[in-house]
Amino acid sequence: MNLWLLCSLNLQHASAFNLDNTTVLRKNGESGSLFGYSLAMHHQLKPTDQQLLLIGAPHAKALPSQKANITGGLYRCEFTMQSDDCERIPVDTEDEKPGQGIDHRENQWMGVHVKSQGPGGKVVVCAHRYQQWIYNNQLVLGRCFILKENLIVEDTRTFCRNRPKSKDLFGYCQQGISAAFTKDKEYIVFSGPGAYDWKGTVRMEPIENFLLDPYEARDQNVFNERRIPLGISSYLGFALDTGTHLLKKEEQVIVAGAPRSNLSGEVLFLKPEAVEDQGSLHVAHILQGPGLASSFGYSLAVIDLNADG
Ligand SMILES: *[C@@H]1O[C@H](CO)[C@@H](O)[C@H](O)[C@H]1NC(C)=O
Ligand SMILES: *[C@@H]1O[C@H](CO)[C@@H](O)[C@H](O)[C@H]1NC(C)=O
Ligand SMILES: *[C@@H]1O[C@H](CO)[C@@H](O)[C@H](O)[C@H]1NC(C)=O
Numbered sequence: 001m002n003l004w005l006l007c008s009l010n011l012q013h014a015s016a017f018n019l020d021n022t023t024v025l026r027k028n029g030e031s032g033s034l035f036g037y038s039l040a041m042h043h044q045l046k047p048t049d050q051q052l053l054l055i056g057a058p059h060a061k062a063l064p065s066q067k068a069n070i071t072g073g074l075y076r077c078e079f080t081m082q083s084d085d086c087e088r089i090p091v092d093t094e095d096e097k098p099g100q101g102i103d104h105r106e107n108q109w110m111g112v113h114v115k116s117q118g119p120g121g122k123v124v125v126c127a128h129r130y131q132q133w134i135y136n137n138q139l140v141l142g143r144c145f146i147l148k149e150n151l152i153v154e155d156t157r158t159f160c161r162n163r164p165k166s167k168d169l170f171g172y173c174q175q176g177i178s179a180a181f182t183k184d185k186e187y188i189v190f191s192g193p194g195a196y197d198w199k200g201t202v203r204m205e206p207i208e209n210f211l212l213d214p215y216e217a218r219d220q221n222v223f224n225e226r227r228i229p230l231g232i233s234s235y236l237g238f239a240l241d242t243g244t245h246l247l248k249k250e251e252q253v254i255v256a257g258a259p260r261s262n263l264s265g266e267v268l269f270l271k272p273e274a275v276e277d278q279g280s281l282h283v284a285h286i287l288q289g290p291g292l293a294s295s296f297g298y299s300l301a302v303i304d305l306n307a308d309g
Contacts, residue, residue: 026083029075033057038114042076044149045120052151053077054123055086056111065093072110074125076151091125091145091153100161101134117181122154122207123147124188126176132158137165142175144190146207159203160192168197169223178240182252186212189254191237196225200236202256202270202281215272215279229283234261236268243302247271247284254281257297264289265296 029035038056058072077086092110096103110127117123126144133139143158160173173192180189188207193200205214214220217236218227230236239257246253247269254272259265269285289296 023081025079025081027053027055027077027086028083029055029057029086030060033060034072034111035060035075038111040114040116040123042116042123042149042151043119044151047150051079053079054089054114054116054125054151056114056125058109058111058127060088060111062105063088063090063093066105068105068108071105071108072112072127074111074114089147089151091147092127101132104131104133104138113176113178115179115181117185120149121181121185122149123151124179124181126179128174128176130158130176132161137171139165139170140172140174140194141170142173142177142192142194144176144179146188155208157188157190157205159190159205160195164223168225170195172198173201177238180240180242180254181207182242182254183244184252189240189242191240191256193235193237196228197232198260199225199228199230199232199234200238200258201225201228202237202240202254204254204272204279204281213274213279215281217270217281217283220278220280229286230258230261230266230268234258234266236261239297239300241300241302243304245308246302253284255300255302257300259289259295259298261297262288263292264294265298267297267300 035057037058040054042052042054044050055075060073062068062071074089075086108127108130112128114125128142130143132141141160146155148154160170163170165171172194174194175192187204189204191202195201201217203216206212236258237256238259241255254270256268267287270281271284273282
C-alpha cells in the first residue's frame with residue numbers, strides 16, 4: 001500500500017485535452033442546480049444487472065412533497081450517448097416522525113455527497129445542511145440516506161439527533177459532507193465536521209447488522225471532546241475513506257481529513273477498538289499537511305496501487 005501525490009509543474013507548456021474527444025459521454029442537468037457536484041458509479045446486480053452513474057445536484061429544486069423550494073437531489077443516469085436522460089431518484093420525501101420537530105429542507109444540499117458500496121451494494125447520499133427545527137432550536141444536523149442497490153430508500157441516519165444541542169457539542173454537526181463504507185461491508189462511516197465547535201467527529205456504525213457495536217471518535221456517551229487530539233475548527237471528517245492493511249495486516253482503518261487542523265490541515269488514521277466496553281475510534285497515526293493554509297485533507301482517497309490488498 002502506497003500513498004502517492006501527483007503534481008504537474010510544467011507551467012509554461014500547460015494545455016488541457018480530453019483523452020478521447022470524439023466519443024464523449026455528456027449528461028446535462030438543470031442550470032443552477034450544481035448538477036455534477038458529486039458523482040458515483042454504481043453497479044446494480046438485482047433486479048437487473050446494470051451500470052449507472054449517480055449524480056448529485058445540491059441546488060436542485062424541491063420535489064412536490066418536500067415543502068421547500070430548493071432542496072438538492074440525486075439523479076441516476078445510464079451510460080448512453082443521450083445527454084438529457086437522467087432521472088431524479090425520490091429521496092427524502094417522507095414526513096418527519098412524531099416528536100422529531102420539523103424537517104427543514106430548504107437549502108439543505110441533498111446530493112453534496114454520494115457513494116456506492118460496490119457491485120450489488122448499497123448507496124449513501126447526504127444533505128449536510130439539513131436542519132431539524134425543534135422547540136426553539138434550529139439545529140444544523142445534516143443527514144444521510146441509505147439506498148438499496150435498486151436505489152429505493154431503505155434508511156435515514158442522523159447520528160447527532162437527540163444529543164446535547166449546544167454549539168460546542170452537536171447542534172451544528174453537519175453530517176454528510178462525506179461518508180464511506182468499510183471494506184468488510186458491515187459498517188458505514190459518517191462524520192460531523194461541525195461537532196464540538198467544528199473540531200469534528202467521526203462515527204462508524206453498522207449498516208444493518210445491529211448486533212455489531214458502533215464506534216465513535218473517543219467516546220459515545222460521555223462526549224468528551226478533549227479525547228479527540230485536535231483543536232477547535234479543525235473540521236475532522238471533511239473527507240473520509242476506509243482501508244485495510246494500511247497500518248497492519250487485516251486491520252480495518254478509517255482515514256479522515258481535518259483540513260483546518262493545526263493551520264495546515266492533517267489526516268488522521270482511526271482504528272476501531274473497545275475501550276471500557278465502549279466502541280471507540282482511536283487515533284493511530286496523523287499525517288501533517290505540507291504548509292500554512294494548504295488545507296491538507298480537504299479531499300482524499302485510499303487506493304491500492306500495487307494490488308497487494
Ligand atoms: C479533438 O482534439 C484534437 C486535438 O486537440 C482537436 O484538433 C480536435 O478538433 C478535437 N475534436 C473535437 C470534436 O473537439
Ligand atoms: C419558498 O419561496 C417563497 C417565495 O420566495 C418563500 O416565501 C418561502 O418561504 C420559501 N419556502 C421555504 C420553505 O423557504
Ligand atoms: C503543528 O504543526 C507544527 C508545524 O508543522 C508541528 O511542529 C507541531 O508539532 C504540530 N502540532 C501538533 C499539536 O500536532
